[in-house]
Amino acid sequence: MQDTISANVAAVQARIAxxxxxxGRDPSAVTLVAVTKTRSPAEVEAAVRxxxxxLGENRVEEAEHKIPQLRLPGVSWHMVxxxxxxxxxxxxxxxxMIQSVDSVxxxxxxxxxxxxxxxxxAVLIEVxxxxxxxxxxxxxxxxxxxxxxxxxxxxxxxxxxQGLMTVAFIAQDPEEVRPVFGGLRALRDDFxxxxxxxxxxxxxxxxTDDFEVAVEEGATIVRIGRALFGPRM
Ligand SMILES: *Cc1c(COP(=O)(O)O)cnc(C)c1O
Numbered sequence: 001m002q003d004t005i006s007a008n009v010a011a012v013q014a015r016i017a018x019x020x021x022x023x024g025r026d027p028s029a030v031t032l033v034a035v036t037k038t039r040s041p042a043e044v045e046a047a048v049r050x051x052x053x054x055l056g057e058n059r060v061e062e063a064e065h066k067i068p069q070l071r072l073p074g075v076s077w078h079m080v081x082x083x084x085x086x087x088x089x090x091x092x093x094x095x096x097m098i099q100s101v102d103s104v105x106x107x108x109x110x111x112x113x114x115x116x117x118x119x120x121x122a123v124l125i126e127v128x129x130x131x132x133x134x135x136x137x138x139x140x141x142x143x144x145x146x147x148x149x150x151x152x153x154x155x156x157x158x159x160x161x162q163g164l165m166t167v168a169f170i171a172q173d174p175e176e177v178r179p180v181f182g183g184l185r186a187l188r189d190d191f192x193x194x195x196x197x198x199x200x201x202x203x204x205x206x207x208t209d210d211f212e213v214a215v216e217e218g219a220t221i222v223r224i225g226r227a228l229f230g231p232r233m
Contacts, residue, residue: 162200
């Protein structure tokens with residue numbers, strides 16, 4: 001298992017680097033988050049031994065069981081799935097970054113929890129770019145709501161807003177989702193001009209089936225499960 005996962009990590013890193021160069025970008029500007037949902041602790045440890053430093057989970061229930069039993073110094077954990085408000089307390093204690101902030105109410109709650117813990121929490125705002133396929137995220141079409149969310153969340157004292165995240169729809173051909181990734185990048189560029197005081201450095205976009213297109217379009221974080229660990233049962 002270690003050999004397989006090590007080879008997969010190396011292959012994915014090489015594909016990320018090649019896509020970055022095609023997009024005229026520095027490969028080191030792209031962070032690989034290994035999405036470990038459904039994977040065993042041994043598989044997670046194998047990925048870390050292979051050099052992965054960022055891990056992602058999409059459900060608090062699973063993360064609550066998995067993360068505390070793994071002692072992985074120097075590794076950070078990312079919440080990438082929909083987060084219910086009533087799970088926010090556990091999530092604030094488990095994760096270094098919440099990528100899936102999809103309401104101002106959730107952001108306020110996370111801010112209060114991070115304040116209680118006296119530990120700043122990194123967050124991304126999830127955007128539903130295509131308006132289809134994904135249920136979560138601020139719709140791209142509601143620009144006023146998005147602007148209000150960025151303005152308020154950037155001002156929350158215990159959160160550190162670092163950018164935007166999206167989940168594209170499932171496509172036969174990854175070229176079909178290129179406009180989704182380009183759309184998120186264009187939004188980020190607009191917001192950089194509109195909110196120069198906010199460091200919107202991250203664009204989290206791209207998964208196993210479409211990460212190369214996402215990197216060509218400017219992804220700084222890709223979230224990859226199956227290309228590293230194989231198909232999910
Ligand atoms: C599962 C998941 C991923 C990784 O998906 P793969 O297709 O296995 O690469 C990425 N992002 C989110 C939000 C996920 O839930």
